[in-house]
Amino acid sequence: MTMTFGERMRALMGERGMSLRGLARTIHYDVGYLSKVANDRKRPSLQAAQRIDGALEAGGELVALERSGVSSGMWDGDFAFDDEINALEFAERVAASDVGNETLTRLELAIDDLATAYPSTPPGELLERVRRYLSYVVRLIDARKTLSEHRRLLVVGGWLSLLASTCHIDLRQFPAATARLRTAAQMARETEHAEIAAWCLETEAWQAVTNGDYRRALSLTQGAQTVAPRGGSAYIQATAQEARVWARLGAGPETRDALDRVAALVSPLPMPDRPEHHYRYDPAKSDAYIATTLSWLGDRAAEPYARQVIARMESTKDGSPRPRRAVSARLDLALALLASEQFDEAGQLTLMAVTSGLLVPSNYWRAREVITTIEAHRMPASVELREAFRELYAPTRSDQG
Numbered sequence: 001m002t003m004t005f006g007e008r009m010r011a012l013m014g015e016r017g018m019s020l021r022g023l024a025r026t027i028h029y030d031v032g033y034l035s036k037v038a039n040d041r042k043r044p045s046l047q048a049a050q051r052i053d054g055a056l057e058a059g060g061e062l063v064a065l066e067r068s069g070v071s072s073g074m075w076d077g078d079f080a081f082d083d084e085i086n087a088l089e090f091a092e093r094v095a096a097s098d099v100g101n102e103t104l105t106r107l108e109l110a111i112d113d114l115a116t117a118y119p120s121t122p123p124g125e126l127l128e129r130v131r132r133y134l135s136y137v138v139r140l141i142d143a144r145k146t147l148s149e150h151r152r153l154l155v156v157g158g159w160l161s162l163l164a165s166t167c168h169i170d171l172r173q174f175p176a177a178t179a180r181l182r183t184a185a186q187m188a189r190e191t192e193h194a195e196i197a198a199w200c201l202e203t204e205a206w207q208a209v210t211n212g213d214y215r216r217a218l219s220l221t222q223g224a225q226t227v228a229p230r231g232g233s234a235y236i237q238a239t240a241q242e243a244r245v246w247a248r249l250g251a252g253p254e255t256r257d258a259l260d261r262v263a264a265l266v267s268p269l270p271m272p273d274r275p276e277h278h279y280r281y282d283p284a285k286s287d288a289y290i291a292t293t294l295s296w297l298g299d300r301a302a303e304p305y306a307r308q309v310i311a312r313m314e315s316t317k318d319g320s321p322r323p324r325r326a327v328s329a330r331l332d333l334a335l336a337l338l339a340s341e342q343f344d345e346a347g348q349l350t351l352m353a354v355t356s357g358l359l360v361p362s363n364y365w366r367a368r369e370v371i372t373t374i375e376a377h378r379m380p381a382s383v384e385l386r387e388a389f390r391e392l393y394a395p396t397r398s399d400q401g
Helices: 005-016 020-027 031-038 046-055 061-068 083-095 101-120 123-141 147-170 174-191 194-210 214-227 233-248 252-266 283-297 302-314 323-339 343-354 361-376 382-393
Strands: none
Touching (some): 005 061, 020 031, 046 061, 123 147, 147 174, 214 233, 233 252, 323 343, 343 361, 343 382
16 A cells, blocks of 8 residues: 555654654754644645655655655545546645745734834844844745745745845945845846835945945936836835935936925825834935935035934934934035035034944945045044044945045
């Protein structure tokens, strides 16, 4: 009589001296799932059968049993599979899942928590949290699940890879950032998720801005707007990023046109329940972007605008204070003050930003730009500023300052 999959699996485990937990560690499967398979309470997926077969050196025997559907529960090797039974089996396998809605819902909520933590969490610390979730998602990829659950899991993987890439950019770990972005873009293609695809392009554009490659950044922001759902957060963010790039290129009319488009898109937006969510645009985020853009453009309105943003980011008007955004706003104000030769205050603000412990490496170049200008004017504060910047920059030293 032909042995069932579970019977042969248990026999092989005994022959190899391998416990269920040892097998689970070897093939990176859940021990509970393997227990059900070994006792013929759950039919393994083809991929699971292949991994078990390989680990137990079964030479394809277990894979053949999985393909034949031999099980003590409802499959019999001598049973004639007519069309009706085939249809029933197919429906059952499509509905079968070792993942479940609750697990996926928790993962989706975790993404919101991680994206909301982004503005207030050191990028290295947040990256470790994202990595742990990604490792869990990778394990779930091999589990049996419905087509709908598979798509949801890929979307989760896309968002997590995108956020990991952003953390790598903040840490100036560009090769890792590029690899993560490619993975996120692949997940976006697999699931036809236009929002993730657009965020991938926008994130790549930000990386190009931090490297001073403004023409490439411009092309990427415009590409993101083409891909993104119109009016969505990725679309607005890409438009705002386009305005900043035009400002770096010194193109006043184009900068103001982009800012006008952002204003029209943001004006109907309500303040969200979680305004710090990195992938959801909100009015406060728009104010911060305008302050940066005007400062880079050298517009006279930059100074009062940046002061307004600092006050807003340090207040509880729109929720909790946002100290990391306030640090960036201080650099915006410092740059605006340089244009009117207010070097002392510009130096004080930059020193506050540099010594705050909240300035991420991807923004070091902004501080360096202010410090270089203050040094060029031989201001007394320049020595203290340069020393503080060197102390900040030394541990990462991933490019030259």
